[in-house]
Amino acid sequence: MVTEALLEQYNQPVPRYTSYPTVPFWQEGLDADAWKSIFRDRFAAINQADGISLYLHLPYCESLCTYCGCNKKITTNHSVEEEYIRALLKEWESYRRLMGSQPVIREIHLGGGTPTFFSPRNLEWLISTLLKDSIIHPDHSFSIEGHPNNTTREHLQTLFDLGFRRISYGVQDNDPIVQFIINRIQPFENVARATEQAREIGFTSVNFDLIYGLPRQTIEGMTQTLEQCISLRPDRVAFYSYAHVPWTSRGQRLFDESDLPNAELKMNLYRLGKERFAQHGYVDIGMDHFSTREDELFIAREAGWLHRNFMGYTTQKSGLLLGLGVSSISDAYWGYAQNHKTIHDYLSAVNEGELAVTKGCLLSEEDARFRKYILDISCQGRTAFEAEDLETLAQYSFPKLRSLAADGLVEWDEEGAALTPLGHHFIRNVCSAFDLYLQRNKSKNEKPLFSKAI
Template sequence: MSKTTLIQKYNVPGPRYTSYPTVPYWDEDSINEDSWIQTIKHSFEESNSTKGISLYIHLPFCESLCTFCACHKHITKRHDVETPYIKSLLKEWELYLQHFDKKPLLRELHLGGGTPTFFETSNLENLIKSILSSVDLHQDFEFSFEGHPNNTTKKHLQTLYNLGFTRVSFGVQDYSEKVQKAINRIQPFENVKNVTEWARDIGYTSISHDLIFGLPFQTVGDIIDSIKKTMDLKPERISFYSYAHVPWIKGVGQRGFKDSDIPKGEEKRKLYEIGKHMLLNLGYIETGMDHFSLPSDALFNAFNSANLHRNFMGYTTNPTQLMIGLGMSAISDSWYSFAQNEKSVKAYQQQIENGKIPLIKGHLLTEEDLIIRRHILNIMCHFRTSWKSDKLKFKELPETINRLKELEKDGLVVIVDEELLVPKNARAFVRNICMAFDLRMVRNKPDTELFSMTI
């Protein structure tokens, strides 16, 4: 079957699998603040002394709205919001610390958003120093942050580097002026060049650029031009994402252009295939879904050693069992449960002032969930999984294998001796493969508007 035919067949709405179960299938009645605390205490006791913990801090403020963005954010030009928000973050962290019987061993810290570089360096320094004063550092710790090329300064980069940050990700998206105007992200190449070179000169060891295919008005020429410009700077990592067009979920933020302006189907896939071909020819290696890295980068080493992990921060080279998310809309993961914070700044801060962990919803994983989660993580991170071990078998495994038969016939999976392998030329269909394992979706067919297209 030709690739065009396969795309037409398998380009259906589906999850991105930053978790299993995916958020629409969380059983929100299964968890409350007490049960959430019990699971994080259990996970902390099991893993802190060896693996350590991860912290994700959501800094939601942006000065303007990028119309491609599906993140939870708060648009404002008022910078007097910074100090109160950081006070709330530190109060939330204290609410967690009181449940631990020893200092957390911090292995990974990531600042996401929103726009972390919206914040003044003095406020970021206060936040990080306060966190660091309450933890011990794992010997293999990694700190990273997301920087906006238009407002990341040398001072931002130097301040965070002095605090231990060695990895930074810059959102590029596309260099076409027409595309940038459509997504309200006017960002000259010169700005990206400046922040990339500053970071490298300061000593950052891993610099990542985010590129998106499938944006409104985007052409093959735009993809080629954007990747050529990216190669002039040779970042260690590149995230090459599909634009997720879900305006019915995210509201007016994704209505800055008409649906007809967006590449679809084979036209969209061509943008990816050409971009991927260029990246591979330039020496990058596909390391997990949508991600490419140079062989010298830690992401490749983690992929090569089967140590790559995926959670709500994306792919990580430092897997921990417990990840705590601080801030508005942040999602935490104890391995045994998920919990999401209030999605507005006002509601989040109100809960903190009331002395409560600001949960809005969550999910307590069942034994079956934990097994399916492991298979989906294996496929997402290693492009393979196995059910040779009894621990990875589950009641509906025969039905799952039967659902995989069509994918096997189309050459998208190879199943031999209780093991599944995703061939290199089928990695674009990883989400479809995971959907065959997704028992919650199989049992409760979703509203197609819950998800973006898989390809």
């Protein structure tokens, strides 16, 4: 049973583990030539067999949602669309020159910002140009994040015609009081309309993003939000803990922290969500994600081929994720690279014919093995240890595993570790047992790096 005592004990700042090593431990000033070499080698190794994934960051929003920690640019001037798309395509061409053969596109995800800030015509121009002279993998998956207020039927039809079948809507909360304080006025009718239109056109997967822990949230308001959203039967739901990180997100400084739910209320909001999803047939996939039993995410978890990357949980087996656009992150297995975080710096680098990478991490063999432990736990719920890591595990991981086992969250020995049913509720905490960077730098961290787990 998930007790209040356990929730309090494990409500600690820990990463979401969309990468390992995690971003705060990456280095500024990534060697562009080293990154090119890693990218080129990785592409050659996996393109024909598995294909590649593309993440495109479209940063523009018409208004500022004060809770948001994403990289965004606020403007109502839509003339910025064309310049930005030209830069994305120029960056794509730079990577095409490194590939040496036709890319096999297995996965595309448009994130933001607000991708549906861009007109249907411009999205068609962007995607059709990217796919020109590329091979679309027969098992491809194309997805987009949409804002219910501005996602039109024309957006949806255009995207569907381009091969998109998945859409994720940022709902967050339906309570008008909460929407006002986070500056995201979004009537539930808009969510229902956007969902119904997507399904009418042929989208096979609709995801809702909901957040608990937002300012002025109440049990009553969250109950209504959950019931309204579940009534639309989204295929997936991401139920995120609000990450209050005002030291990195200036917009979060615009409301009074006294409006945030206290620890007890936030935990009750979390428990309420998990209980309601379970009551309505949704399965807890892990790390804030729920799905129906018919959804591919659940099927992938049961079959043992669920994966996790910067886009969250995915069913796609692609060993190379290429991020295009401002602040985008690429994952070439042996290295990560992040683009410039300001649009000005990003456009300057791309227009000068350079790769826009500015920060990253080159992985050691030890990094790769410990990343596997973390991915195994987060996706499959169990992992097996390599003999060469036993000394390091004994120093950094086993003491924490003993503590986790004492609380009933894991079962382990020197062969490996596995989550218990109770431990499934605390995946981020269990993964942190294998985070050597976090363990080795505990005493050095003078400022907060991560949001709390719950």
